[in-house]
Amino acid sequence: MKACTKLNENKGFQIMGISLPVFSVLTVVILVATFMGALPKGMIGAFPLMMIVGAILNEVGNRLPIVKDYLGGGAIIVIFGSAALVTYGGLPETSKEIMTNFMKGEGFLSFYIAALITGSILGMNRKLLISASVRYLPVILGGVVAAIGxxxxxGMIMGYGAKEAIFYVAIPIMGGGMGAGAVPLSQIFGQTLNVDPAQMMSKMVPALALGNAMAIVVAGLLDKVGKKNSSLSGNGKLMKSQEEVKEEKQVEIKLDYALMGIGILISxxxxxxxxxxxxFIPIHSYALMIISVAVVKVLGIIPEKYEKGAFQWFRFVMTNFTPALLVGIGVAYTDLNAVINSLSVIYIVLVFMTVLGATIGSGFVGRLLGFYPIEAAITGGLCMANMGGTGDVAVLSAAKRMELMPFAQISSRIGGAFMLILATSLLSFFL
Structure with a gap:
């Protein structure tokens, strides 16, 4: 007879791939330590607490009907839920200090951003990246210019202020989501304007949530417009010439722990x-990092094996650490009271103008360049205005054009990186 009985690993409901009984035990241990004041300082305490809270809130958000379909799903619930927990006393003050210090003082945020940007760009197909720069980026640029303008x-007409509307509404929405958009943008704004990045984040998060919801709704409407006006739509084909840019099949490299270690070092x-x-250059370090990674990728300087290592590490970080990071954003960078106070009729109108501008601008430029306007508006406009990867899936699902995912990914990855560079340049110009 065995000395102990294994915990029941059933194949039913799971969180983070862990069966509910096991996850419950882990949760109880972490929460007991948290409320007893026994949670260790540093990453050893912050990591499990943020992962547990993030996993639970993410599961809730991905199951709430309206939230999962129109408001970004788990990401929004994790951010606002964790912010509410610390704002209204759901978690002790000591745990807030541990998580905040882990995000800011110990650099978890920068660590995540480095993995995300480096791995996502190095993981792209080189020919796709080059072709997209020539043929597709003008479509994205058209949407960005129209949205900002x-x-x-x-914003100026309604008395909100043109600069405020551009920097706190349009740019965050068009920034490529949360992890690669709003998070580094808040850091860039904070350092350049000499203000707390948390203040910037509190202004940006509502815009992202509303922008994502509106982008999904508009995508569904564009699908209906395309069905009534066949000349405007390619029914999932982006270019009228049929010479579409497609990702080539690449040889899969199996998961390699040594390669992931190389990925950490490279990122x-x-x-x-x-x-x-x-x-030496008066541009934010994030923007310079993005430019450097893109140049290295285009020139083929790094061997493909190491690019795969950076990509594998990026996927590992994104898969396992994103909910934890979003908890950190909610705790350390989101002032819930400021978020509530920022919501108004004017604010909602400005968010809609951003999504509308992105749609019209990308569709118009796309038509001039030989793209179908509907598909150009969806990929170059709405996939810039949504919340990154999850937003891409939601937008393309609503538009019934999932085959456009490679272009949606270009918008989220390269387009989002471009917005960081643009934001840095605009801040320098207006200051």
Missing amino acids: LTGLV TTFFVWGNILAK
Whole structure:
């Protein structure tokens, strides 16, 4: 007879791939330590608490009908839920301090961003990246210019302020989501304007949530418009010439722990390199890191094996650490009271103007360049205005055009990176 009985590993309901009984035991241990004041300081305490809270709130958000379909799903619930927990005393103050210090003082946020940016760009097909730069980026640029211009104009007319509307509504919405968009943008704004990044984040998060919801709704409407006006739609084909840019099949490299270790070194080194360049070039280090990674990818400087390592590490971080990061954003960077106070009729109108501008701008430029306007508006406009990867899936599902995912990914990855560079340049111009 065995000395102990294994915990029941049934194949039913799971969280984080863990059966409910096991996850419950882990949760109880972490929460007891949290409320007893026995949670260790540093990453050893912050990591399990943020992962547990993030996993639970993410599961809730992905199951709430309206939230999962129109408001970004788990991501929004994790951010606002964790912010509410610390704001209204759901978690002790000591746990807030541990998580905040882990995010800010110990650099978890920068660590995540480095993995995300480096791995996502190095993981793209090189030919797709080059072709997209020539043939597809103008479509994205058209949407960005129209979104910023229209939002700034309406902001000025309604008394909100053109600069405020552009920087706190249009740019965050068009920034490529949360992890690769709003998070680094808040850091860029905070450092450039000499204000707390948490204040910036509190202004950006509502815009992202509303923008994502409106982008999904507009995608569904564009599908209906395309069915009534066949000349405007390619029914899932982006270019009228049929010479579509497609990702080539690449040889899969099996998961390799040594390669992931190389990925850690490469991503953090690119982050450090961005900081070195920032000492000589008056551009934010994030933007310089993005440019450096893109140049290295286009020139084929790094062997493919190491690119795969960076990509594998990025996927590992994104899969396992994203809910935890979103908890950190909610706790350390989201002032819930400021978020509530920022919501108004004017604010909602400005968010809609951003999504509308992105749609019209991308559709118009796309038509000039030989793209179908509906598909150009969906991929180059709405997939810039949504919340990154999850937003891409939701938008393309609503538009019934999932085959456009490669272009949606270009919008989220390269387009989002472009917005960080643009934001840095605009801040320098207006200051």
